[in-house]
Amino acid sequence: MFRPQIKVMDCTVRDGGLMNKWQFEDDFVRAVYKACNDAHIDYMEIGYLSSESAFSRKEYGSWKFCAESDIQRVTHGIEKKIKLSAMADIGRIEYDDIPLKADSSLDMVRVACYVHQIDAAIALAHHCMEKGYEATINVMAVSTVGLRDLEEALDDLAKSRVPIIYLVDSFGAFYSEDIDTLSQKYMASLPDKTIGIHCHNNQQLAFANTIAAIINGVNYLDGSLYGIGRGAGNCPLELLLSFLKNPKFRVRPLIEVIESHIIPWHKKIDWGYFIPYMITGVLNQHPRAAMAHMESDRKEKITDFFNQVTNATDLV
Amino acid sequence: MFRPQIKVMDCTVRDGGLMNKWQFEDDFVRAVYKACNDAHIDYMEIGYLSSESAFSRKEYGSWKFCAESDIQRVTHGIEKKIKLSAMADIGRIEYDDIPLKADSSLDMVRVACYVHQIDAAIALAHHCMEKGYEATINVMAVSTVGLRDLEEALDDLAKSRVPIIYLVDSFGAFYSEDIDTLSQKYMASLPDKTIGIHCHNNQQLAFANTIAAIINGVNYLDGSLYGIGRGAGNCPLELLLSFLKNPKFRVRPLIEVIESHIIPWHKKIDWGYFIPYMITGVLNQHPRAAMAHMESDRKEKITDFFNQVTNATDLV
Numbered sequence: 001m002f003r004p005q006i007k008v009m010d011c012t013v014r015d016g017g018l019m020n021k022w023q024f025e026d027d028f029v030r031a032v033y034k035a036c037n038d039a040h041i042d043y044m045e046i047g048y049l050s051s052e053s054a055f056s057r058k059e060y061g062s063w064k065f066c067a068e069s070d071i072q073r074v075t076h077g078i079e080k081k082i083k084l085s086a087m088a089d090i091g092r093i094e095y096d097d098i099p100l101k102a103d104s105s106l107d108m109v110r111v112a113c114y115v116h117q118i119d120a121a122i123a124l125a126h127h128c129m130e131k132g133y134e135a136t137i138n139v140m141a142v143s144t145v146g147l148r149d150l151e152e153a154l155d156d157l158a159k160s161r162v163p164i165i166y167l168v169d170s171f172g173a174f175y176s177e178d179i180d181t182l183s184q185k186y187m188a189s190l191p192d193k194t195i196g197i198h199c200h201n202n203q204q205l206a207f208a209n210t211i212a213a214i215i216n217g218v219n220y221l222d223g224s225l226y227g228i229g230r231g232a233g234n235c236p237l238e239l240l241l242s243f244l245k246n247p248k249f250r251v252r253p254l255i256e257v258i259e260s261h262i263i264p265w266h267k268k269i270d271w272g273y274f275i276p277y278m279i280t281g282v283l284n285q286h287p288r289a290a291m292a293h294m295e296s297d298r299k300e301k302i303t304d305f306f307n308q309v310t311n312a313t314d315l316v
Numbered sequence: 317m318f319r320p321q322i323k324v325m326d327c328t329v330r331d332g333g334l335m336n337k338w339q340f341e342d343d344f345v346r347a348v349y350k351a352c353n354d355a356h357i358d359y360m361e362i363g364y365l366s367s368e369s370a371f372s373r374k375e376y377g378s379w380k381f382c383a384e385s386d387i388q389r390v391t392h393g394i395e396k397k398i399k400l401s402a403m404a405d406i407g408r409i410e411y412d413d414i415p416l417k418a419d420s421s422l423d424m425v426r427v428a429c430y431v432h433q434i435d436a437a438i439a440l441a442h443h444c445m446e447k448g449y450e451a452t453i454n455v456m457a458v459s460t461v462g463l464r465d466l467e468e469a470l471d472d473l474a475k476s477r478v479p480i481i482y483l484v485d486s487f488g489a490f491y492s493e494d495i496d497t498l499s500q501k502y503m504a505s506l507p508d509k510t511i512g513i514h515c516h517n518n519q520q521l522a523f524a525n526t527i528a529a530i531i532n533g534v535n536y537l538d539g540s541l542y543g544i545g546r547g548a549g550n551c552p553l554e555l556l557l558s559f560l561k562n563p564k565f566r567v568r569p570l571i572e573v574i575e576s577h578i579i580p581w582h583k584k585i586d587w588g589y590f591i592p593y594m595i596t597g598v599l600n601q602h603p604r605a606a607m608a609h610m611e612s613d614r615k616e617k618i619t620d621f622f623n624q625v626t627n628a629t630d631l632v
Contacts, residue, residue, distance in 0.1 A: 175559065176492070176527060201520075203555055208524030211492060226591075238591070239519055242598040243491065255591060255622045263616060273589075275542075275554070275571060282558040300579060306571045 002245035005219045007042040010237055011198070012262075013063050014045040014087055015229035019269045022047060022061035028261050029063065030074040032225065035257035037082045039241060040248040045085040046071060049109060051097045071105045083107035087138075088124060090117045095124075101132025108134040110166070115145045118153045125162045136220070138166035138198060142182065143173040143284050154189035164194045164220055169209065172202025172232055172281035176212040183216035196220030199235050201227055202281025204273055206235040211243065225254060226262045228269075231287035232277035270294050275302040279309060318561035321535045323358040326553055327514070328578075329379050330361040330403055331545035335585045338363060338377035344577050345379065346390040348541065351573035353398045355557060356564040361401040361538075362387060365425060367413045387421045399423035403454075404440060406433045411440075417448025424450040426482070431461045434469045441478045452536070454482035454514060458498065459489040459600050470505035480510045480536055485525065488518025488548055488597035492528040499532035512536030515551050517543055518597025520589055522551040527559065541570060542578045544585075547603035548593035586610050591618040595625060 012032050013024060029046065036044045047063025055064055062070040066086040075084075085108035088098075098109070109128040113121035118139070125135040137160075139145075139153060157165050167182055174182075179197075186195045197213035197220070199206035210221055223237035238254045266272075276290035276299075293305045328348050329340060345362065352360045363379030371380055378386040382402040391400075401424035404414075414425070425444040429437035434455070441451040453476075455461075455469060473481050483498055490498075495513070502511045513529035513536070515522035526537055539553035554570045582588075592606035609621045 176524060177531075203558075204517075204520050204523050204552065207520050208492060215493075227589075236520065236589075236594075239594065239598075242519075242594075252619070252622060252626075255595075256619045258591060259616065259618045263618075273543075273552075275574060278552075278555065278558075279571075282555075300575065302575045302579075303568070303572050306568060310568075 002247070003214075003219070004246070005194075006214070006244065006246065007220050008237070008240060008244070008249075009043040009045055009085065009196075009220060009222045010036045010041050010224060011045045011222050011234055012224040012228055012237070014047050015224055015234055016265070016271070017047060017061065017063050018230035019228075019271055020061075021059060022063035024061060024063065026074050028265075030078075031257050031261045033075055033082070034078055035225075035253040037078060037080070038253035039250045041082055041237070041241075043083045043085050043108060045087060045110065047086055048092070049086040049088045049098060050092045051094045053094075054092050066106065068099060068104055075105060080105075083134075085110055087112050088128070090120045090124065093124075095127050098128060098131060106133065108136065110136045110138055112138045112140055114140055115142070115149050115153050118156050122156065122160045122162060126160070129161065134164075135162055136164040136166055136196060137162050138168050138196070140168045141170040141286075142168060143171055143178070150185075151189070154186065157193070158190050162193070164196055165190055166196035166198055166220065166222075167213065167218070168198045169200055171284055171286060172200035172206065172277070173284035174199070174209055175205065176209055179209045179212040180216060183213050183218050187217055194219050196222065198222040200229065200232055200281070201234060201273065202232040202277045202287070206233070207239045207243075210235045210240060226258050226266065228262060228265065228271050231271065231291055232273060232281065233271040270299075276305045279306055283309060285309070318563070319530075319535070320562070321510075322530070322560065322562065323536050324553070324556060324560070324565075325359040325361055325401065325512075325536060325538045326352045326357050326540060327361045327538050327550055328540040328544055328553070330363050331540055331550055332581075332587070333363060333377065333379050334546035335544075335587055336377075337375060338379035340377060340379065342390050344581075346394075347573050347577045349391055349398070350394055351541075351569040353394060353396070354569035355566045357398055357553070357557075359399045359401050359424060361403060361426065363402055364408070365402040365404045365414060366408045367410045369410075370408045382422065384415060384420055391421060396421075399450075401426055403428055404444070406436045406440065409440075411443055414444060414447060422449065424452065426452045426454055428454045428456055430456055431458070431465050431469050434472050438472060438476045438478060442476070445477065450480075451478055452480035452482055452512060453478050454484050454512070456484045457486040457602075458484060459487055459494070466501075467505070470502065473509070474506050478509075480512055481506055482512035482514055482536065482538075483529065483534070484514045485516055487600055487602060488516035488522065488593070489600035490515070490525055491521065492525060495525045495528040496532060499529050499534050503533055510535050512538065514538040516545070516548055516597070517550060517589065518548040518593045518603070522549070523555045523559075526551045526556060542574050542582065544578060544581065544587055547587065547607055548589060548597065549587040586615075592621045595622055599625060601625070
């Protein structure tokens with residue numbers, strides 16, 4: 001029996017864009033939108049909300065900004081069954097640059113923050129809610145947060161009006177037992193809220209950890225087509241939809257768009273299981289060193305990378 | 317705290333050879349042997365035991381046979397710390413073609429069988445034990461076995477003298493909850509035996525399901541370098557060793573041999589996460605249709621494959 005409270009969020013463009021500065025053609029974003037719509041996925045996160053003053057459109061594609069005109073261009077003419085989300089990073093969006101919900105195709109704003117930014121994140125999420133949006137707070141890199149900081153953050157979130165809080169495994173460092181422990185802690189500390197999960201695939205555990213979260217009562221689930229995303233990528237949406245029992249979901253539209261639009265990008269961008277990403281996941285480190293290695297001409301020198309990052313550790 | 321009863325088995329050459337008819341150069345097998353030895357892995361499965369009359373050496377490489385002279389050639393001069401295993405398929409090896417343990421470098425024979433072959437498997441395993449080998453029985457494709465057949469097989473195995481019985485997810489169809497259920501059933505039905513696990517990675521769950529089995533008390537764990545194996549491949553050994561806490565294990569030798577010998581093969585053979593393998597996993601089907609599709613010139617026509625195999629199913 002499926003759990004009707006479960007909602008699935010596609011992060012293909014938003015998280016995948018971390019690999020190419022969101023330089024996707026309109027045709028790509030439109031195809032992903034249509035496929036997710038047809039698959040009856042609940043939400044599509046189409047990019048980041050950023051102030052135009054914070055980043056240059058010469059360097060970054062449209063989906064770093066998610067201007068209403070950008071969204072209209074790719075969704076025009078397709079009946080909208082899916083809700084649209086954009087992610088906002090603390091410090092990269094001015095309040096005044098966020099339109100009223102009445103003037104926007106966006107339905108949700110997800111505020112991403114590190115644990116020390118919780119107060120700013122709550123304020124921004126409240127602001128978005130006052131403008132008419134659904135809102136979440138996604139606390140990143142929890143695998144590096146100590147118990148006292150985590151408990152203080154959860155206390156602050158419990159007192160907020162933000163209804164959905166995400167557990168995020170930014171570094172792909174968690175095993176299912178970590179997901180069990182943290183899901184249960186989030187649920188116990190935030191009894192009136194819905195908990196979400198966003199996993200990275202450094203140790204090939206993003207899908208398995210999403211299932212572990214479901215078993216623990218987590219109801220908002222992130223995935224992306226063929227797992228596209230930063231570094232090792234995310235939970236593959238086609239696996240997640242095949243697992244979930246809600247009869248409304250359709251897998252075929254996802255397979256079609258993976259064939260037509262995602263696999264061609266996979267030949268240009270190296271997301272997925274590669275040893276450098278695996279190593280930073282095992283070591284619970286940010287993937288930036290692995291990404292730099294993968295972008296260098298020494299990408300296949302994986303023993304050098306292993307030696308470089310394990311110098312001071314015990315993964316020998 | 318690590319569990320000292322846990323033993324790790326490398327299946328790189330045996331399961332990887334299913335993709336190239338074991339046409340590995342001696343240098344490859346020797347490098348894998350040396351790396352597993354240096355990593356302090358417990359067992360290496362070097363291939364299949366087959367009668368020379370059953371297969372042609374013109375078509376199949378040495379590791380379809382594992383003749384003593386083959387093994388000597390690749391292990392010569394390297395101090396043997398690891399135990400060596402070979403797999404035997406029912407009907408493909410004559411009893412008389414199995415040497416006495418005293419005349420062999422092999423330490424273990426693992427008998428692979430389908431559930432209807434249990435009696436023949438027990439007889440062959442007993443024969444190997446009488447010749448001096450450690451022995452296991454690996455019951456394949458359990459995801460397609462009904463409850464009555466499974467219980468009868470477990471009853472027969474309980475009465476046998478074979479000390480190690482493997483739970484095998486041949487099609488990569490199991491979720492962690494299936495592993496929980498079946499591990500517990502195997503443990504309860506076979507209280508005097510050790511249980512092993514061999515997973516396939518069609519749904520990116522081989523490592524996660526191996527962890528689930530560990531949590532349930534399973535102590536013999538199969539993996540392969542970079543996950544090499546039939547179709548979607550196996551549990552990646554480098555992930556498994558990084559997870560296990562036994563301080564004897566070393567990851568670096570695995571990274572080195574992945575760089576020097578496995579990644580070059582990955583450019584020639586498509587094991588790993590590909591949509592056709594994912595689809596047969598979700599559908600709990602043998603991967604042969606997916607393998608045929610992957611070997612055709614229509615490999616990237618994944619929607620055609622989806623349509624072909626889901627005609628009569630509900631994965632739409």
